[in-house]
Amino acid sequence: MTDEFLTEGLRNDRYLKAIRLIDEFEDQIEATLREFGQRMVDEHPSLFEPNPRGDKNTNRTANSSLAHSRVDYPLVGDRAPEGDQRLNVHLYWVDPTQYDRTDVDGAIRAFGYKIKWADHDIDDHVADQTRAEGWSVRTSESPFKDSNVTFYRHVSSAKDIEETAAVLVEHFSEFGNEYATESDSI
Numbered sequence: 001m002t003d004e005f006l007t008e009g010l011r012n013d014r015y016l017k018a019i020r021l022i023d024e025f026e027d028q029i030e031a032t033l034r035e036f037g038q039r040m041v042d043e044h045p046s047l048f049e050p051n052p053r054g055d056k057n058t059n060r061t062a063n064s065s066l067a068h069s070r071v072d073y074p075l076v077g078d079r080a081p082e083g084d085q086r087l088n089v090h091l092y093w094v095d096p097t098q099y100d101r102t103d104v105d106g107a108i109r110a111f112g113y114k115i116k117w118a119d120h121d122i123d124d125h126v127a128d129q130t131r132a133e134g135w136s137v138r139t140s141e142s143p144f145k146d147s148n149v150t151f152y153r154h155v156s157s158a159k160d161i162e163e164t165a166a167v168l169v170e171h172f173s174e175f176g177n178e179y180a181t182e183s184d185s186i
Contacts, residue, residue, distance in 0.1 A: 029058075030056055034054060036089050036168075040089060040113060040172050047075045049074070056069075057071075065144070067092075068091065073086060080180065081119070084116075085115050085116060085179065086116040086117065088115070089113045098140075100140065101154070110152040111152060111165070118148050124149070126179075130175070
């Protein structure tokens with residue numbers, strides 16, 4: 001760092017501007033995820049409490065992902081399975097090799113969902129059906145410790161997010177009830 005860089009940074013409030021920009025971006029992502037999450041909940045309300053708020057988590061520190069923003073909605077409704085399952089809607093920034101993607105230069109921006117702590121047999125069944133039916137949705141093992149299947153699309157714009165949300169809501173509409181079944185009945 002040079003003295004000029006530090007001086008100009010102080011004079012022009014670059015640090016404060018950068019923090020405000022990050023905060024505004026994170027607020028917009030959270031609002032987008034909450035709207036997407038509510039649409040998902042609306043597809044299978046019997047899997048959730050009425051009007052769930054969702055728990056937000058944003059992390060800029062590289063660990064299992066390069067960064068992430070997510071909202072979790074506990075499955076606790078009439079048809080929810082016993083356990084600690086959560087609908088997780090997210091935007092993950094991940095290394096393309098983690099998702100077995102050689103077609104992406106830079107970070108994968110995985111806009112998607114998963115059911116955290118879901119039965120792996122159900123996850124695998126839904127992933128197999130997703131591929132067999134030709135959905136324009138990718139599947140990958142989650143980069144986090146729950147290792148559930150994530151259903152996502154790589155996004156590069158607000159329009160991509162809107163289109164992806166519509167596809168994923170339709171996907172969850174078709175497959176969400178699978179998570180209310182016992183794995184030995186699939």
